[in-house]
Amino acid sequence: MAVQLDAPLAPQRRSFATAFLRGALVPLLAILTALLVGAIIIWFSAPADRGTRFEVVVAAYRGLFLGAFGGRQAIANTLVEATPYILAGLAVAVAFKCGLFNIGAEGQLFLGALAAATVGASQLGLPAIIHLPLALLAGALAGGIWAAIPGYLRARTGAHEVITTIMLNYIAFRLLDYLVTGPLKDPGASALRTPFVASAAQLPRFIGPLEDPGLTGGQTYRPLIVTADPEWNLRLHLGFAIAILAVWGIWWLLNRTTTGFEIRTVGANPEAARYAGMSITKNFVVAMALSGALAGLAGSGQVLGVEHNVKSLFSSGYGFDSIAIALLAKSNPIAIIPAAVFWGALNNGRGLMQAQTGISIELIRIVQALTIMFVAADQIVRWIYRIRRPIGDQVVFSRGWGK
Amino acid sequence: MQNTISQPQLQAGANVPRGVSRARIVGIIGVVVAALLISAVVLRVDATKFSTLNIPQPGAPPNQPLARIPLPTVATVIVLQGLLGLVGLYIALRQRMQWITLYVSTMIGLAFFTILLWAVAGSSVDLVDVLARVVRLATPITLGALAGLICERSGVVNIAIEGTMLFGACIGFIVAMVSGSTTLGVLAAMLTGSLVSALHAVLSVNFKVDQIISGTVINLLAVGVTGYLRGSFIIGYEQRNGADITAQALPVLRIPGLSQIPVLGPIFFSHQPITYIMLILVFAINLLLFRTVWGLRTRAIGEHPKAADTVGIQVNRMRFWNVVASGLISGLAGAWFSLESTFRFDDVMTNGRGFIALAAMIFGKWTPLGAFGGALLFSSADALQIKIQGFNFGLPRQFLQMLPYLVTLVVLAGIIGRARPPAAVGQPYEKG
Known part of the structure; x- marks a missing residue:
């Protein structure tokens, strides 16, 4: 099958299914290979009291699957997990399209979250239709400005964004720590966190019960459909729809607008782009700002839809995971969605896996890292499974230091 | 029509590095920094206060120092920063390009010294200990x-240093903990480093994967694997055998005679082993890179691999082994974290030092001595923020912790000028 697909004389007009298979084959095989290596690790580190090694491997992956997709609640939780990954993965993908490697999605996400929490928690007395977009906008703006700095530096001074974004990450962490433990701390709470966001600024859940105001700093978070049925108490919130909308928006921007064309041209060949009259500086700054805005939006979504405040240790790993998702999706905006759902499923299912088999949840991090390795180094996968590279399949990710 | 033709030229013109005015920018920055620091100190510090610098006598108790230098805080800062500002003004007016690197280093160094004086106003600090x-x-x-x-001179970008260090720190610690021998742990860390680097070499040299992606993959893998090892092995082992773990952090080796020299002794000759190895390696690699056949060939495959190939150097094989060899060094750096600075392994304990190292390399214009200079600049930011935390200082600690990263950012942002990397760095070499 694979050989036939990649034959040099393949017909010019391909059906959607063939195009999909051609694009998805290597990432799928990469995931499969990573899961196989994960199985080998489980095989060797299996606890003795849980049956034969083979049984432990099967039970672990069964637990992983059921934890992620076994029932309405699990699926909703997987999608909740996937929501920030869709936006953050999209952020990295946009930068990739411009030939930039945004490793700083994490810092941008944190600052976006903080800005959204600050605007969201201020009692403006505005209706939700204004307050919520305002909070989201603040988050996107904070992330966008933070990311525009490395874009500008790269274009003007040649300082490589891989290092500058990481430095800005560390600066953002310290800044967040200072603000959450100092000026922005909720004065009424003993825990180190910002105040709860106002009800008008929350991203409502689609369906569920009313939340107890005693647990949310006096805020009443109202889902779109109120039900007391515990079966339908789902955490899925409006942020998921916003993420899907953002995917469509970015796809449209990249493929149907002049801005997107310029970003892609600068990414593919900056010299040619410059020769055609496009400003490298402008496009680097625009692409990075867009990327940071998406990352900031990811953070805002988490704050306004899930956490409802920012703790001094908010969460971590989004930055690097979003790179993985962008690689897995080969920077294709539409493909970001399944890649992010896969990631969310791994994160959501690993708890049950650990509960049922005693395998450390850190194993999933290894599987994730291996997945990225096999996707990034698709030459390895092609080599293992003997798949030839179709002509013109190269995706430009980034270039060396000074160029 | 006219417009569409002239636009590319305009754009191209805008992107030319503004070489002439850079001296001006740096000079003005110097004046601004000096003015800011002077006004901050004048406003915040009582003019009658003294900052006392102690120079200890090696071997003697700390309360009998060799010298006690009381400096009037405000006056000293005004004199030092005033001089710096005047030099900056001169550079800006006369556009002394060749002074820039030295001036920027001095500016950052003096800014740190000023902050130190400010923090210890009305108190005293052991200057030699800081150094x-x-x-x-x-x-x-x-x-x-x-x-x-070493990697970049051979034409391979290696942003996997951070992950390689983390791997080295973790495996080195495990081996030292289980075997009871810290030396064995250091060797294991180096071996691990070279194996991880070999993975980078296979991916980037043999499979010709984008080198930045390959490095990122290793950094990710390092966080995952070391986290897994810590969670599933190290913590449990420590709990079960707490009392039986005999290995300790590497000891301080005072070099007889040399360590008794005042000032220089404590600064250079009273360290733990890896620090000595680092000092030796700086000069050794400088020698190897610029005075040996290996160095010439390494530089050749990084600048012009095709020409090197033509004269019979096996470009990809040499790149492979140079990357593997560099892993020995980053593994050793990893051992510093878990076996020398402390005897412990924490999740992500390298904390971005691998990336700061790359900034130091760029700052040093890809030379060992320059890289050491850059590293001193960054580590002084680190030392300063650790030292100052003990004093009652106005700034919140988080801002002091930002210092090393801010300095990296400012230095990288081209204040010292656009550095020129080896010409072929980042490009896989394909014969033919």
Whole structure:
């Protein structure tokens, strides 16, 4: 099958299914290979009291699957997990399209979250239709400005964004720590966190019960459909729809607008782009700002839809995971969605896996890292499974230091 | 029509680095920094206060120092920063390009010294201890920069230094903990480093994967694997055998005679082993890179691999082995974290030092001595923020913790000018 697909004389007009298979084959095989290596690790580190090694491997992956997709609640939780990954993965993908490697999605996400929490928690007395977009906008703006700095530096001074974004990450962490433990701390709470966001600024859940105001700093978070049925108490919130909308928006921007064309041209060949009259500086700054805005939006979504405040240790790993998702999706905006759902499923299912088999949840991090390795180094996968590279399949990710 | 033709030229013109005015920018920055620091100190510090610098006598108790230098805080800062501002003004007016690197280093160094004086106003500080700390904290950064430099001089970008260090720190710690021998742990860390680097070499040299992606993959893998090892092995082992773990952090080796020299002794000759190795490696690699056949060939495959190939150098084989060798050094840097600075392994304990190392390498223009200079700059930011935390200082600690990263950012942002990397760095070499 694979050989036939990649034959040099393949017909010019391909059906959607063939195009999909051609694009998805290597990432799928990469995931499969990573899961196989994960199985080998489980095989060797299996606890003795849980049956034969083979049984432990099967039970672990069964637990992983059921934890992620076994029932309405699990699926909703997987999608909740996937929501920030869709936006953050999209952020990295946009930068990739411009030939930039945004490793700083994490810092941008944190600052976006903080800005959204600050605007969201201020009692403006505005209706939700204004307050919520305002909070989201603040988050996107904070992330966008933070990311525009490395874009500008790269274009003007040649300082490589891989290092500058990481430095800005560390600066953002310290800044967040200072603000959450100092000026922005909720004065009424003993825990180190910002105040709860106002009800008008929350991203409502689609369906569920009313939340107890005693647990949310006096805020009443109202889902779109109120039900007391515990079966339908789902955490899925409006942020998921916003993420899907953002995917469509970015796809449209990249493929149907002049801005997107310029970003892609600068990414593919900056010299040619410059020769055609496009400003490298402008496009680097625009692409990075867009990327940071998406990352900031990811953070805002988490704050306004899930956490409802920012703790001094908010969460971590989004930055690097979003790179993985962008690689897995080969920077294709539409493909970001399944890649992010896969990631969310791994994160959501690993708890049950650990509960049922005693395998450390850190194993999933290894599987994730291996997945990225096999996707990034698709030459390895092609080599293992003997798949030839179709002509013109190269995706430009980034270039060396000074160029 | 006319417009569409002239636009590319306009754009191209806008993107030319503004070389002439850079001296002006740096000079003006110097004046601004000096003015800011002077006004801050004048406003915040009582003019009658003194900052006392102690110079200890090696071997003697700390309350009998060799010298006690009381400096009037405000006056000293005004004199030092005033001089710096005047030099900056001169550079800006006369556009002294060749002074820029030296001036920027001095500016950052003096800014740190000013902050130190400010923090200890009305109190005293052991200056030699601060400087010894600077050298000690420069160890992982310098080693990382040397490892990066060997790779990049051969034409391979290595942003996997951070992950390689983390792997080395973790495996080195496990081996030392289980075997009871810290030396064995250091060797294991180096071996691990070279294996991880070999993975980078296979991916980037043999499979011709984008080198930045390959490095990122290793950094991710390092966080995952070391986290897994810590969670599933190290913590449990420590709990079960707490009392039986005999290995300790590497000891301080005072070099007889030399360590008794006042000032220089404590700064350079009273360290732990990896710091000494770092100091030796700086000069050794400088020698190897610029005075031996290996060095010439390494530089050749990084600048013009095709020409090197033509004269019979096996470009990809040499790149492979140079990357593997660099892993020995980053592994050693990893051992510094878990076996020298402390005897412990924490999740992500390298804390971005691998990336700062790359910035030090760029700052040093891809030379070992320059990289060491860059590393000292960054480590002094680190030493300063650690030292100052003990004093009652106006700034919140988080802002002091930002210092090393801010300095990296400012330095990288081209204040010293657009550095020129080896010409072929980042490009896989394909014969033919």
